[in-house]
Amino acid sequence: MRRRRTFGLAAFGAAAAIALAACSSGGSSSSTSPTSSPGTTGFNAAVTSVVNPSTTKGGTINFGNSSAPDSTDPGNTYYAYMWNFTRLYVMPLMTYKSCPGQCGLQVVPDLATGPGVVSDNGLTWTYHLQPGVKFEDGTTVTSQDVKYAVERTFDRGLFPLGPNYFSGLLGGNAAKYPGPYKDKSSKDKMGLTAVTTPDATTVVFHLAKPFADFDYVAAIPQTAPVPPSKDTGANYQLHPVSTGPYMFQSYQLNKQLTLVPNPNWKASTDPNAAQLASKITMTMNMNANDIDSRLLAGDLQVDAAGTGVQAAARSKILSSPSLKATADDPLAGFTWFAAINTTLAPLNNVHCRMAIEYAASKTNYQDAYGGPIGGAIATTVAPPNLVGYKSFDLYGATTDPGGNVAKAKSELQACGQPNGFTTGITYRSDRPKEVAAAQALQASLGQVGIKTSLHGFPTSTYDGNFAGVPKYAAQHGLGISFYGWAADWPDGYGFFYYIAAGKAISPAGNTNLAQLNDPVVNDLIGKMATTNDAATRNSYTSQIDMQIMKDAAILPGVWAKSLLYRGTSLTNVYVQSYYGMYNYAVLGVK
Amino acid sequence: MITFIIRRLIGTVFLLIVVSMITFAIFFLLPRLAGQNTYQLATQYVGRNPTREAVLQVEQQLGLADPLYLQYGRFLRGIVVGAHYNSGTGSTYCPPPCFGYSFRSQQPVWPQMVSDLPVTLSLAIGASVLWLVGGVSIGVISALRRGSFFDRFSMGVALAGVSLPIFFTGLISLELFSYKWPIFPNVTYVSFTTNPLLWARNLVLPWIVLAFLYAALYARLTRAGMLETMSEDYIRTARAKGLPERTVIVKHGLRSALTPIVTIFGMDLGLLLGGAIITEVTFSLHGLGLFTVMAIQNQDLPEILGVTMLAAFFIVIANLVVDIFYAVLDPRVRY
Numbered sequence: 039m040r041r042r043r044t045f046g047l048a049a050f051g052a053a054a055a056i057a058l059a060a061c062s063s064g065g066s067s068s069s070t071s072p073t074s075s076p077g078t079t080g081f082n083a084a085v086t087s088v089v090n091p092s093t094t095k096g097g098t099i100n101f102g103n104s105s106a107p108d109s110t111d112p113g114n115t116y117y118a119y120m121w122n123f124t125r126l127y128v129m130p131l132m133t134y135k136s137c138p139g140q141c142g143l144q145v146v147p148d149l150a151t152g153p154g155v156v157s158d159n160g161l162t163w164t165y166h167l168q169p170g171v172k173f174e175d176g177t178t179v180t181s182q183d184v185k186y187a188v189e190r191t192f193d194r195g196l197f198p199l200g201p202n203y204f205s206g207l208l209g210g211n212a213a214k215y216p217g218p219y220k221d222k223s224s225k226d227k228m229g230l231t232a233v234t235t236p237d238a239t240t241v242v243f244h245l246a247k248p249f250a251d252f253d254y255v256a257a258i259p260q261t262a263p264v265p266p267s268k269d270t271g272a273n274y275q276l277h278p279v280s281t282g283p284y285m286f287q288s289y290q291l292n293k294q295l296t297l298v299p300n301p302n303w304k305a306s307t308d309p310n311a312a313q314l315a316s317k318i319t320m321t322m323n324m325n326a327n328d329i330d331s332r333l334l335a336g337d338l339q340v341d342a343a344g345t346g347v348q349a350a351a352r353s354k355i356l357s358s359p360s361l362k363a364t365a366d367d368p369l370a371g372f373t374w375f376a377a378i379n380t381t382l383a384p385l386n387n388v389h390c391r392m393a394i395e396y397a398a399s400k401t402n403y404q405d406a407y408g409g410p411i412g413g414a415i416a417t418t419v420a421p422p423n424l425v426g427y428k429s430f431d432l433y434g435a436t437t438d439p440g441g442n443v444a445k446a447k448s449e450l451q452a453c454g455q456p457n458g459f460t461t462g463i464t465y466r467s468d469r470p471k472e473v474a475a476a477q478a479l480q481a482s483l484g485q486v487g488i489k490t491s492l493h494g495f496p497t498s499t500y501d502g503n504f505a506g507v508p509k510y511a512a513q514h515g516l517g518i519s520f521y522g523w524a525a526d527w528p529d530g531y532g533f534f535y536y537i538a539a540g541k542a543i544s545p546a547g548n549t550n551l552a553q554l555n556d557p558v559v560n561d562l563i564g565k566m567a568t569t570n571d572a573a574t575r576n577s578y579t580s581q582i583d584m585q586i587m588k589d590a591a592i593l594p595g596v597w598a599k600s601l602l603y604r605g606t607s608l609t610n611v612y613v614q615s616y617y618g619m620y621n622y623a624v625l626g627v628k
Numbered sequence: 629m630i631t632f633i634i635r636r637l638i639g640t641v642f643l644l645i646v647v648s649m650i651t652f653a654i655f656f657l658l659p660r661l662a663g664q665n666t667y668q669l670a671t672q673y674v675g676r677n678p679t680r681e682a683v684l685q686v687e688q689q690l691g692l693a694d695p696l697y698l699q700y701g702r703f704l705r706g707i708v709v710g711a712h713y714n715s716g717t718g719s720t721y722c723p724p725p726c727f728g729y730s731f732r733s734q735q736p737v738w739p740q741m742v743s744d745l746p747v748t749l750s751l752a753i754g755a756s757v758l759w760l761v762g763g764v765s766i767g768v769i770s771a772l773r774r775g776s777f778f779d780r781f782s783m784g785v786a787l788a789g790v791s792l793p794i795f796f797t798g799l800i801s802l803e804l805f806s807y808k809w810p811i812f813p814n815v816t817y818v819s820f821t822t823n824p825l826l827w828a829r830n831l832v833l834p835w836i837v838l839a840f841l842y843a844a845l846y847a848r849l850t851r852a853g854m855l856e857t858m859s860e861d862y863i864r865t866a867r868a869k870g871l872p873e874r875t876v877i878v879k880h881g882l883r884s885a886l887t888p889i890v891t892i893f894g895m896d897l898g899l900l901l902g903g904a905i906i907t908e909v910t911f912s913l914h915g916l917g918l919f920t921v922m923a924i925q926n927q928d929l930p931e932i933l934g935v936t937m938l939a940a941f942f943i944v945i946a947n948l949v950v951d952i953f954y955a956v957l958d959p960r961v962r963y
């Protein structure tokens with residue numbers, strides 16, 4: 039998934055404290071339904087509170103998008119903003135609580151009546167569906183529709199873009215199930231034995247091995263029900279059948295999407311969404327600067343990507359008190375970092391990696407990402423908005439933000455390379471900020487004698503052909519790879535598995551670029567998967583983070599922040615911590 | 629003339645086949661020669677952290693593992709007789725000329741291009757009328773009033789028009805006339821059939837910006853051509869015969885000077901019909917230019933191939949029309 043966000047750590051701590059206080063005092067109902075209280079205003083007001091709370095109906099919310107969604111099919115999307123946007127038209131089994139601050143990291147039931155009920159052996163997860171939830175055509179949602187929705191994601195040929203957690207987690211015939219379209223095992227083409235439906239409102243997931251984070255998996259839009267009779271395969275993206283507050287009125291592929299209220303949606307069964315606007319549009323493939331200008335002019339209300347305004351608009355907003363008062367700069371949930379190849383000599387020696395941690399100028403890294411507005415200096419790999427996060431700073435990122443040459447040289451001495459060494463740095467050449475960060479790191483490392491060569495590759499082939507191919511990295515001496523990561527769900531497992539688990543290393547498309555295969559990290563990640571007690575499980579998050587930093591396998595750069603412009607016409611605006619952008623599911627317009 | 633047109637049309641088909649082969653080779657063959665295997669190619673079209681099985685399924689679905697000649701043959705066959713694609717629940721028929729099936733959107737390429745074509749057509753034709761009329765008129769007047777204030781001023785403006793890139797003039801015009809003074813607010817494409825007035829109003833800025841660049845070129849070209857032509861002996865003879873000055877200028881001077889203008893106009897219009905990339909991106913117009921940019925960003929090879937073929941087709945046809953038009957302009961030209 040993609041996102042970003044900002045804040046100084048202190049600011050974040052204060053904000054988190056306020057948010058947590060708000061959540062605890064507000065009780066479970068919190069702010070999921072809009073009220074008419076005045077709310078707070080000003081810069082960053084929407085980070086911790088609801089701005090312009092209102093129950094007024096009507097109006098059109100226009101979203102602008104500088105690209106196009108990977109897919110509007112809930113079963114085939116992996117973009118963070120689409121996971122946010124799909125809540126407008128579908129209800130997965132679980133979702134994230136609609137409320138500002140840290141409260142928005144809580145996974146709560148959506149289509150289900152409660153969290154999954156896990157069996158004693160941890161191998162089955164049972165969800166009961168809310169009665170009376172209907173599709174846009176008035177037919178009642180059944181557990182079969184949920185099962186079918188999960189089944190169709192197994193056809194990776196047709197739906198290659200969404201996550202593939204189900205095929206890895208589920209037992210039964212999941213490992214070889216080809217999806218319903220090629221399913222010859224049953225007449226109704228619903229032969230996935232790992233998902234059963236004892237009755238019309240119960241769906242049971244049978245896992246191959248225990249997985250304590252399964253509620254988070256159930257919150258992925260892939261569990262949103264799909265009626266088999268209305269499935270149009272690859273064309274389903276043109277009109278997914280709605281269970282949410284809005285439904286598709288028209289969709290010109292990759293150009294223009296129009297949503298209108300779903301007459302069969304009930305607020306009582308979907309408290310995490312609202313149906314306030316009378317129409318929602320998304321115009322795709324717009325010029326990013328044009329989007330900003332239209333936002334400022336009021337022609338558009340929301341930049342769908344939720345990654346912040348461009349440089350030109352940023353200076354306008356920050357230099358104008360009135361514009362700044364209607365903007366927010368939240369942490370986006372993304373950490374930008376450089377992975378250090380733990381298998382390539384001499385970086386297979388931890389002291390050589392530590393030399394890099396000390397030598398790097400974090401200030402320059404931050405400057406490359408636009409200074410404090412673009413990101414906060416990261417002291418840990420995990421961003422602060424993970425459940426179970428704990429702050430620490432092993433290499434003086436905040437005390438010596440310009441780098442510590444003396445300590446770096448000392449570590450070089452310890453690793454037997456007192457005069458430094460030579461290695462390659464990879465980065466995504468079509469990302470100017472990453473290019474600048476790579477150049478800054480090259481300069482920092484040069485000060486301690488570490489000579490580096492820069493290797494830029496296009497984003498589209500970065501994982502598949504170059505940095506993400508361990509063999510290529512070894513053959514070309516690529517010791518440092520720039521990257522960024524956001525969690526699929528906000529805990530240690532969701533964040534760390536793909537970038538730090540030994541099992542995640544793959545021959546191509548690899549995202550564990552450090553090729554870290556530390557038994558301690560692997561063990562902690564494994565424990566997270568099997569520990570049902572939430573407090574114990576969440577405590578592993580910071581332990582994994584700490585161990586990765588002790589291994590010096592990753593050089594954290596910045597915790598990304600996005601300067602979002604909310605304007606004055608939107609109502610019920612706040613940043614949902616999980617998405618790191620405004621919560622699209624509850625927006626209204628004046 | 630008929631024989632000439634038939635001969636050129638046959639040549640056009642062969643030319644397009646060659647273009648398709650070259651384009652296909654660039655995108656499908658070169659990566660293999662550079663060491664990229666089909667598995668790596670397929671990983672570009674899968675989401676984050678794909679399993680090996682997922683990549684293999686995509687490789688199979690997109691037909692990437694098939695021999696290249698088979699993939700190319702399938703592509704050509706689709707253009708001639710159409711193709712069927714598996715959409716899971718059934719088969720999607722892509723009628724000829726079917727330019728393949730998008731790797732990203734899992735939809736046939738041709739209908740997407742067809743839906744973008746009216747935007748590019750509207751943009752290119754409107755702008756070309758503006759620049760042709762404006763550029764040629766200014767060029768003629770400048771040539772006839774050589775050294776005058778108008779000549780120097782218009783050529784100065786023309787120089788600016790050639791020098792200023794469209795993304796600059798486009799953004800400035802949007803900032804001034806769409807946001808600061810909302811004379812043309814909310815520039816989005818509205819089809820001519822939906823609302824002709826809104827269609828024109830929303831395209832005025834892109835037309836002017838695009839025409840500004842080209843008009844500058846055409847003004848300078850026309851001026852140079854007119855200056856050369858008006859100094860020819862036959863112009864002096866025409867004047868000596870007592871022909872009215874308007875006839876001398878229009879019938880004898882301009883007609884002769886127009887020949888190179890028509891040549892370059894054919895090329896320019898053909899290129900634009902393949903997508904006015906920068907203008908469309910600047911104004912967020914969903915035409916073939918923007919389609920091309922997105923196809924490249926997404927590494928969507930069938931879309932890139934399709935739009936390249938269509939652009940080549942437009943250029944070849946535009947040149948054919950230009951060749952025919954030569955005969956009208958210059959009676960010495962016969963086919």
